[in-house]
Amino acid sequence: MAYLQITLQVEPGDRAAAAGVYEKYKEPFLGTVPGATSKELLVRDEDVQVLHGFATVADAQAYLGSALFTDDVVTALSPLLQAAPEVRVYDAA
Template identity: 50%
Template sequence: MAKAYLQITLKINSANRGVASGMYDKFQEPFLDQIKGATSIELLVGDEYIQLLHDFDTADDAQAFLSTELYNNDMLATLKSLVVDTPDVRIYTVV
C-alpha cells in the first residue's frame, strides 16, 4: 500500500482530453521503472479535467519526482499545449 499520493489535476478542453489521456500510456512505464519510490499511477478522467494519481513509498519520494527530468522535461512539456490552466499539484500522506 502506498504511503503517499501525488495528485496532479490538469484542466483540459474536452476536445483534447483523449490526446492527454493517451499520454498516460506513454509515461506509465518510465514512471514506474525510473522514479524512486513509485508504486503505481492511475488516470482519472472528469468532465473538465484529468487527474493523475501517483502512489509513492514516501512523501519525500513524491516531492522529489516533481524535480525530475521525466516530470519537467517530458511529461509537462508534452502536455503543455493541451493544458488550459496551471496544474494543481498536491501531496497527501497516508496516516
Template identity: 60%
Template sequence: MAYLEVTLKVLNENRSAAAEIYTKYKEPFLKQIKGAQTKDLLIRDEDVQVLHGFASVDDANAYLKSDLFNQDVVVGLAPLLAAEPEIRIYNVA
C-alpha cells in the same frame, strides 16, 4: 505511503492526446522513479486527474524535480492544458 495528485484542466478535444501522454510515461514512471508504486488516470467532466502512489512524501517531491516529470510530462502536456495544473501531495497515515 504518499499520493501525488495532479489535476489538469483539459478541453474535451485534447483529452485523447493527454491520455496518450499518460500512457506513454506510465511505464517509465513505474520503472525509473524511486518509490513509485502506482499511477492512475481519473477522468471527470470538469478535469482530469493523475494520481501517483509513492513509498514516501520525499519520493513524491523528488519526482516533481525529475527530468521525466519536467522535461517529458510537463513539456508534452503544456500545449493541451486550459489552465495551470493543481499539484497536491498527501501523506497516508
C-alpha cells in the same frame, strides 16, 4: 505511503491526447522513479487527474523535480492545458 495528485484542465477534445501522454510515461514512471508504486488516470467532466502512488512524501516531491516530469511530461502536456495544473501531495496514514 504517499500520493501525488495533479489536476489538469484539459478541453474534452484534447483528452485523448492527454491520455496518450499518460500512457506513454506510465511505464517509465513505474520502472525508473524511486519509490513509485502506482499511477492512475481519473477523468471527470470538469477535469482530468493523475494520481501517483509513492512509498514516501519525499519520493513524491523528488519526482516533481525529476527530468522525467519536468522535461518529458510537462513538455508533452503543456500545449493541452487550459490553466496551470493543481499539484497536491498527500501523506497516507
